[in-house]
Amino acid sequence: MIEFQQLQKSYAVGDRQVVALHPLDLTIESGEVFGIVGHSGAGKSTLIRLINRLEEPSGGRLLIDGDDVTALDRDGLRVLRRRIGMIFQHFNLLSSRTVAGNVAFPLQLAGTAHERIDARVAELLERVGLSDHAGKYPAQLSGGQKQRVGIARALATGPRFLLCDEATSALDPQTTASVLQLLAQINRELGLTIVLITHEMEVIRRVCDRVGVLDGGRLVETGPVTQVFLHPRHPTTRRFVSEDEYGENGLHRDFDAVAGRILRLTFLGADTYQPLLGRIARETGVDYNILSGRIDRIKDTPYGQLTVALVGGDVAQAQARFAAAGVAVEELRA
Numbered sequence: 640m641i642e643f644q645q646l647q648k649s650y651a652v653g654d655r656q657v658v659a660l661h662p663l664d665l666t667i668e669s670g671e672v673f674g675i676v677g678h679s680g681a682g683k684s685t686l687i688r689l690i691n692r693l694e695e696p697s698g699g700r701l702l703i704d705g706d707d708v709t710a711l712d713r714d715g716l717r718v719l720r721r722r723i724g725m726i727f728q729h730f731n732l733l734s735s736r737t738v739a740g741n742v743a744f745p746l747q748l749a750g751t752a753h754e755r756i757d758a759r760v761a762e763l764l765e766r767v768g769l770s771d772h773a774g775k776y777p778a779q780l781s782g783g784q785k786q787r788v789g790i791a792r793a794l795a796t797g798p799r800f801l802l803c804d805e806a807t808s809a810l811d812p813q814t815t816a817s818v819l820q821l822l823a824q825i826n827r828e829l830g831l832t833i834v835l836i837t838h839e840m841e842v843i844r845r846v847c848d849r850v851g852v853l854d855g856g857r858l859v860e861t862g863p864v865t866q867v868f869l870h871p872r873h874p875t876t877r878r879f880v881s882e883d884e885y886g887e888n889g890l891h892r893d894f895d896a897v898a899g900r901i902l903r904l905t906f907l908g909a910d911t912y913q914p915l916l917g918r919i920a921r922e923t924g925v926d927y928n929i930l931s932g933r934i935d936r937i938k939d940t941p942y943g944q945l946t947v948a949l950v951g952g953d954v955a956q957a958q959a960r961f962a963a964a965g966v967a968v969e970e971l972r973a
């Protein structure tokens with residue numbers, strides 16, 4: 640478990656103090672994938688780098704499994720960093736070492752016995768699917784393969800936590816998906832707690848259990864991804880969600896052109912597969928006009944979100960029937 644207690648960070652720039660993180664309280668549970676989303680400059684890297692003390696906090700406390708990390712000395716820090724692996728946007732591999740040499744590096748630093756290193760490296764490369772590339776140099780690898788080396792290296796010392804700073808931001812969508820899949824597998828099979836930061840809501844939706852939204856150095860919204868993604872409250876969260884849904888420019892809905900009461904219906908889990916819309920429309924005599932819709936997944940949970948205009952019949956009754964069936968109903972226009 641990682642606990643931020645009024646943790647804060649300012650940087651000295653000339654004779655001014657720039658606040659990167661305002662005092663922040665947050666608990667990340669063991670075994671979860673926790674995502675932090677925010678725009679450039681929101682304080683994401685600062686937040687994640689405070690966890691392994693690549694940045695020194697300006698105030699507050701950070702507890703990891705109950706230990707006060709803010710109080711550690713140099714030896715304590717060295718031990719801590721073996722418990723926390725980290726991967727980076729630009730991979731940070733050593734170009735003069737082979738794939739195997741990069742993965743072996745933290746083991747050599749930790750003083751692992753020479754005979755044990757080879758077996759451990761082979762096991763790690765197998766886990767990330769790079770067994771056939773052990774002798775290659777980073778320059779001979781694709782971006783996705785480089786990040787897999789980064790992941791194997793981060794796992795080398797058997798950490799319980801994995802920090803990911805924009806780990807997929809330099810990758811194309813397909814490669815991003817496969818790296819996220821690997822992270823999810825590591826979380827599942829090794830039980831690692833993963834903290835990842837990103838500026839893309841889609842990354843959060845694919846792998847995270849819970850999410851925090853960072854805006855101007857403040858955590859403006861936190862919760863399960865199913866909740867935050869489907870029912871965003873803060874304007875910044877809403878913007879991130881609509882970027883994932885409709886692309887960067889958002890959708891310009893023109894409701895003036897359609898008649899009726901406009902509802903947004905959100906189905907979660909098994910409800911996604913129920914023919915509710917047709918049934919309720921028929922039983923209440925309303926006509927429906929689908930204005931937009933999406934069926935997708937949040938991690939492993941299917942969801943559907945439909946914007947519909949309901950016309951004629953007993954519209955109020957239809958709305959109540961949706962709510963009674965466990966569908967989240969948001970009235971966009973009465």
Ligand SMILES: Nc1ncnc2c1ncn2[C@@H]1O[C@H](COP(=O)(O)OP(=O)(O)OP(=O)(O)O)[C@@H](O)[C@H]1O
Nearest residue numbers: 650652657659677678679680681682683684685686
């Ligand atoms: N070493 C530093 N010295 C001074 N200011 C800094 C330093 N590092 C970060 N900052 C400032 O702190 C704020 C937060 O920066 P941070 O790098 O944490 O943001 P970020 O969310 O990771 O952004 P990005 O998405 O661009 O990586 C920014 O205003 C940034 O300019």
Ligand SMILES: [Mg+2]
Nearest residue numbers: 683684685805
């Ligand atoms: Mg950053």
